[in-house]
């Protein structure tokens with residue numbers, strides 16, 4: 001098998017597997033009671049919280065465990081708008097057309113509850129512009145939340161989140177001034193003004209690959225998932241900046257400072273922290289490996305598919321960075337998204353699958369669905385391009401030989417389809 005679908009999920013890191021297995025055998029106490037095995041579980045939980053907080057420059061008290069990226073996104077969005085503040089019972093949300101469905105479908109749910117939502121467009125490479133955000137903020141003075149992903153799961157575009165947050169903070173300042181807040185001399189020293197517009201970023205794909213510092217980014221909420229970095233599935237965290245008013249998504253016991261109920265999955269948290277620590281320590285080395293493979297894959301696609309076979313190929317998203325220092329400034333290392341207009345992605349995927357190669361269409365969540373990728377449609381508005389798109393996402397264990405095999409299978413499949421365009425995928 002050749003596994004080229006790391007954006008869908010990753011093989012578990014050895015250190016994560018080992019520590020998790022040991023924890024399942026030994027640290028089985030519920031982290032709430034006061035007897036020793038429970039206290040040991042509580043101590044491990046908080047140690048892991050500190051390790052994870054360090055990976056994003058947060059305080060350990062700002063890390064709240066969730067069941068993964070989907071829950072983190074749902075919690076951030078619904079919690080932010082339904083925080084119980086009078087001004088938050090209605091309000092406007094600004095997000096983008098290229099978010100993961102965990103954000104988009106939550107926005108659709110919130111629209112059904114009476115909130116209004118703007119979906120910012122993106123350019124051909126998948127970037128959101130600061131200008132479009134600025135205009136939308138002006139158009140909607142009742143905006144309570146902005147949610148823009150750090151990196152896109154389908155095409156790897158790294159969004160200018162820091163710049164977008166600055167625009168939001170400037171807008172808050174303008175609104176405060178318009179309200180006369182802070183106009184009274186000395187008033188601004190009496191209390192720190194509350195955030196009016198929360199900024200959430202979905203960092204599920206960026207975490208472990210990009211250097212993230214929540215203080216530098218100045219975000220209020222950031223969601224992460226363990227299984228994208230070689231940790232276990234079913235665990236993640238939501239960073240909630242200290243002082244942020246946010247409602248709960250899951251109600252029950254007093255776990256996670258009363259904000260997220262349910263007995264904590266201590267072994268998964270331990271496995272998550274182990275994976276995160278290793279991912280952070282090895283980030284530069286792993287990024288360098290996958291970036292080199294990404295460039296090799298792109299260049300060979302152009303040579304073997306485009307030049308040698310005359311097959312039209314379109315690269316999706318920004319070009320990968322050419323130097324190691326620039327890695328991840330515009331595109332995630334390891335993401336290869338290409339379109340072959342006129343070809344059917346399902347036929348290509350079935351043939352790759354038959355050869356033991358795991359890749360995907362748009363994202364893993366949309367594979368199997370007949371809808372065109374909302375990300376590629378937002379970027380290119382080209383249905384044919386979207387229908388002929390493949391996403392390969394590379395990991396540090398991949399090799400050039402694996403890429404060569406993939407290229408061979410891909411070109412042979414496309415040559416056969418060209419010779420016999422009506423042949424069904426099963427017959428190829």
Ligand code: PLP
Nearest residue numbers: 068069070100102153204205225
């Ligand atoms: N957000 C993004 C950008 C993702 O890529 C994914 C998963 O593919 C998610 C959210 C959902 O994360 P999880 O699978 O942990 O629920």
